[in-house]
Amino acid sequence: MVRDNRHTYRPRPAKVIKIIDEAPGIKTFRLRFEMQKDRKRFSFLPGQFGLFSLMGIGEATFSMCSPPRQKDIEISVRNVGDVTNAMFSMQKGDVIGVRGPYGKGFPVGDIKGKDIVIVAGGIGFPPLASAVEYIIQRRKNYGKVYVYYGVHAPEDIVYRYKKERWLKSGIKIFTTVEKKTGGWRGPVGLVTDGLKKLKLADVQNAAGLSCGPPIMLKFVSQELRTLGLEPDSIFLSLERLMQCGIGKCGHCNIGNKYVCRDGPVFSLSELRYMQEDVW
Amino acid sequence: MPQQPINNIGILMAHDSYYLLKKEDVQGFLDALSSKMSVYAPVKSEGQFNFSKLGKKQKIGLEGYINTEFPPKGLLMPEGETLVKYEGSTICEVFSSEKRAIFGIRPCDVHAILVLDRVMLGHGDIEEHYEARRKNTLILAMNCTEAGENCFCGSLGTDTLTEGFDLLFTDEGSHYHVEVGSAEGGRLIKASARLFSATSRKAKRPKLVFKKHIQTEGLEDAMKRAAKSSIWEKTAERCLSCGSCTAACPTCYCFSLPHHVDITKMDRGKITREADYCMLLRFSRVAGNNVFREHRADRLKQFFYHKLVYGKENEGKMHCVGCGRCITECMAHIDITEEAAKVMRKYGKR
Secondary structure, three states: OOOOOOOOOOOEEEEEEEEEEEEOOEEEEEEEEOOHHHHHHOOOOOOOEEEEEEOOOEEEEEEOOOOOOOOOEEEEEEOOOHHHHHHOOOOOOOEEEEEEEEOEOOOOOOOOOOEEEEEEEHHHHHHHHHHHHHHHHOHHHOOOEEEEEEEOOHHHOOOHHHHHHHHHOOEEEEEEEOOOOOOOOOOEOOHHHHHHOOOOOOHHHEEEEEEOOHHHHHHHHHHHHHHOOOHHHEEEEOOOOOOOOOOOOOOOEEOOEEHHHHOEEEEHHHHHOOOOOOO | OOOOOOOOOOOOOOOOEEEEEEHHHHHHHHHHHHOOOEEEEEEEEOOEEEEEEOOOOOOOOOOOOOOOOOOOHHHHOOOOEEEEEEEOOEEEEOOOOOOEEEEEEOHHHHHHHHHHHHHHHOOOOOOHHHHHHHOOEEEEEEOOOOOOOOOOHHHOOOOOOOOOOOEEEEEOOOEEEEEEOOHHHHHHHHHOHHHEEEEOOOOOOOOOOOOOOOOOOOHHHHHHHOOOOHHHHHHHOOOOOOOHHHHHOOOOOOEEOOEEEOOOOOOEEEEEEEEOOOOOHHHHEEOOOEEOOOOHHHHHHHHHHHHHHHHHHHHOOOOOOOOOHHHHHOOOOOOHHHHHHHHHHHHOOO
């Protein structure tokens, strides 16, 4: 990863070129760097993140949901804080500051040839969506791909427009809602319920990727272990407060680790050696 | 462990050159220095010494100086410093170019700066604002003649210096012994050559007597065994979560990057750096109000473990330098040496 080190905190301007209303309180922003060199510099792997700023309001951390090496980058945002709230009043053509990419993403290279179990919870989906898109671009390099997606209620489901394309690429999608509303006919319960029914042909040749609320990650990792996956084949993307993105400001510390620098993606075996509670 | 040598900054060449400087000539030396760069020195105000920029010909008075109330980290990461300025769509990053010398900085605090160097300049990512200030800063350190009430650097080996200074002053009564620690330090002596007389002997350092001690042998392992100990819960009952320990600590570097709008011209503003403290509840709070270190004991633990365990694991150098400021400033009388002793009693190998 090449990073321009001459400027530590200066955000690079990117224009909002599309806004997708995903669900109540969730929007996806498609961004295009105004400068060609920034576009080239921002090459990332699924699971890496950027720091997105609205000058005068603040900066927030999002993992990209678009695949790497695409002209534009996409982030999906839930309106929960000051920055996201301000983002929700943005229009096409507005400018947002971007710096990064930072951190360690999912080891998409190391898990080639394996069956992939992806478990997403709520707004933890974006980095995993990037991984799915990455896999689809290199579909032959990977085995079976299962996507387990858990949301609170049917109306919270995002990326509906991706579903058909993913299914066509042989991605198996299982969506679970906690609370049934409207005409929902799918499963109701926890995302881990579906996982319990999964039968993998060869657990030694499978990897799990997950992102979601801490409590979900805890149970997902237990469930993936029950399925027979090894701790070093389970990769979880953690959330922490991040401000600098380069392992200096200390907000994202878990024990002696910096989630921004050493993560945000950790293998379960790495997490076992954390010197502070992870969830 | 530092992943790369910190060139030109952390590791200065040792020079075997010693000089003597009469105490009455210190003022002349600092005056000469002030004409070339900003000079920061301990200045007494309201009964406490703190680093302050010397005015032209400002008289220096070190009577009763043991150490500064606040550590010198504020000179390298000033509170509220502007990092980024913007106006409309023009965004630029701002760097300090002030050339300065810090005079009278104690060995423990020099060790603390060496720790900060490893954090801010190490791990393959350079924090350029720190770097800009650091490379323009000369360290004119001064050995101690007396240990303070809460000092325990004697237990950590941070009471002496073999690196990290440009000049090292040792009070020998009527004069200072001055050791040159870098080429830049040598040039300072040369520039005021008539004030210094060369000597071939090393400094005569007085033996310091400490009231506080910390046992370092086996401490890391004992701390690891104490990770789930009730010690932390018990101490946290007294802790006020005020953050004084972290504010006073010379190696606590955590910070926030708030945005500020110029309310007279709304498209203009800045991003600043403000110290932030892991003792505060909001430190780990993310949007949506999830707080990752919600319990006071967890926050207190983070401080103690960072100082005594994590720092050594990450930077190869313990982050506690034994200055004792966290003990002095704690309103609840929490004492890191006592906490470490408790851990050793209960979890140390006998």
